[in-house]
Amino acid sequence: MITAKSLVKKFGDFTAVDGLNLQINQGECFGLLGPNGAGKSTFISMTYGTVQRTSGELTVFGYDPKTHSREIKKRMGVVTQENALDESLTVFENMMIYCAFIGIPKAERQKRVEELLDYMNLMHKKDMPIMALSGGMKRRLVFVRALLGKPELLILDEPTTGLDPAVRHLLWGKVKELHSQGTTIVLTTHYMHEAEVLCNRLVIMNKGIVAGHGSPKELINQHTPGYVGIFSDDDRAHVNQITSNDSSYILTEDTSGVYVRTNSLEALTTLHTKNNLTPLQIRPSNLEDVFLKLTGQDITVDA
Numbered sequence: 216m217i218t219a220k221s222l223v224k225k226f227g228d229f230t231a232v233d234g235l236n237l238q239i240n241q242g243e244c245f246g247l248l249g250p251n252g253a254g255k256s257t258f259i260s261m262t263y264g265t266v267q268r269t270s271g272e273l274t275v276f277g278y279d280p281k282t283h284s285r286e287i288k289k290r291m292g293v294v295t296q297e298n299a300l301d302e303s304l305t306v307f308e309n310m311m312i313y314c315a316f317i318g319i320p321k322a323e324r325q326k327r328v329e330e331l332l333d334y335m336n337l338m339h340k341k342d343m344p345i346m347a348l349s350g351g352m353k354r355r356l357v358f359v360r361a362l363l364g365k366p367e368l369l370i371l372d373e374p375t376t377g378l379d380p381a382v383r384h385l386l387w388g389k390v391k392e393l394h395s396q397g398t399t400i401v402l403t404t405h406y407m408h409e410a411e412v413l414c415n416r417l418v419i420m421n422k423g424i425v426a427g428h429g430s431p432k433e434l435i436n437q438h439t440p441g442y443v444g445i446f447s448d449d450d451r452a453h454v455n456q457i458t459s460n461d462s463s464y465i466l467t468e469d470t471s472g473v474y475v476r477t478n479s480l481e482a483l484t485t486l487h488t489k490n491n492l493t494p495l496q497i498r499p500s501n502l503e504d505v506f507l508k509l510t511g512q513d514i515t516v517d518a
C-alpha cells in the first residue's frame with residue numbers, strides 16, 4: 216500500500232528523512248517508532264503530499280503523492296499529530312465542515328457524523344464547542360474526523376501522546392477493531408508498549424534512517440534476546456565488579472539503575488542469589504530495550 220525507496224527529505228541543509236526504505240502491505244498494522252525528531256511526521260506528510268520529497272521514490276495505493284495527492288487522500292484517513300480543530304465551533308459543526316471538505320454527499324453527512332460520534336463515545340458532546348472538550352475528547356474527535364471518509368488506510372501520528380491510560384486503552388481498542396475489520400493501519404509512536412500491543416510489524420527510526428525492522432518478537436530476538444535484571448544505584452559498584460569478567464552478562468547503566476542482560480533467566484537468578492543482591496526487577500527483554508540499544512537514547516528523555 217505504501218512503498219518508499221531511498222526516500223529523502225531535506226529542509227534546507229537539514230536532512231529529516233535520510234534514505235528510507237519500507238513497504239507497508241494491505242491489512243497490516245505497521246508501526247513507525249522513533250524519538251522526537253526521528254522523521255516520523257515528515258514521512259507521514261510525504262505520503263499524502265503535504266510535504267514534497269527531495270529525492271527517492273514513494274507510492275501510496277500505487278500513486279505518486281507528488282502528482283496524485285487527491286486520489287490518495289480520498290482513500291486515506293489521518294489522525295494528525297496536532298488536532299487542528301476549529302476551537303470556536305462545536306463538535307458537530309467541525310465534523311460537518313470536514314464532511315463537505317472531503318466531498319461526502321450532503322444528505323449523508325449528518326448520519327455519518329452521528330454514527331462516528333457514537334462510535335467514539337462523543338455523542339453527548341455533539342453541540343459543545345471544541346474548547347469545552349478535554350484533551351482526550353479532542354483526540355477521539357480527531358479519530359472521528361479521520362474515519363468520516365471510510366478510509367482503507369488509516370494513519371495515526373502519535374495518536375495517544377499525552378493521554379491518560381483510560382483514553383489510551385479505549386483508542387487501542389478502536390484501532391484493533393478497525394484493523395480486524397480490514398483497515399490498514401500505520402501508526403507512529405514513541406510508546407514502545409503501544410507498538411507491542413498494536414503492531415504486527417514495525418521499523419525503529421532514528422535521525423531519519425531505519426535502525427531496525429521486523430515484528431516486535433523478531434526485533435527483540437535479534438537485538439536484545441533474553442532477560443534483564445535491574446539493580447539499584449546502590450548496587451552499582453557490586454554489580455559492576457561481579458559481572459566484569461563474565462562475557463555472558465551485558466551491562467548498561469543509566470540514571471534509573473544498572474541493567475544486566477543475559478540469555479537465560481537462570482543466569483540472572485544465580486547472579487543475584489549467589490551475591491546476595493536484590494534486583495529491583497527481573498523481566499524478559501522488551502521493545503524498549505531494543506529501542507535503547509538501536510537509538511542509543513532513553514526514550515523517557517524525549518517523551
Ligand SMILES: Nc1ncnc2c1ncn2[C@@H]1O[C@H](COP(=O)(O)OP(=O)(O)O)[C@@H](O)[C@H]1O
Pocket residue numbers: 226229230231249250251252253254255256257258
Ligand atoms: N518544515 C520544516 N522545516 C524545517 N525543519 C523541519 C520541518 N519539519 C520538520 N523539521 C525537522 O525535521 C526533523 C524531523 O521532524 P519530524 O518528522 O516532525 O519528527 P518526528 O515526527 O519523528 O518527531 C526535526 O528535527 C524537525 O525539526
Ligand SMILES: [Mg+2]
Pocket residue numbers: 255256257296372373
Ligand atoms: Mg511527529
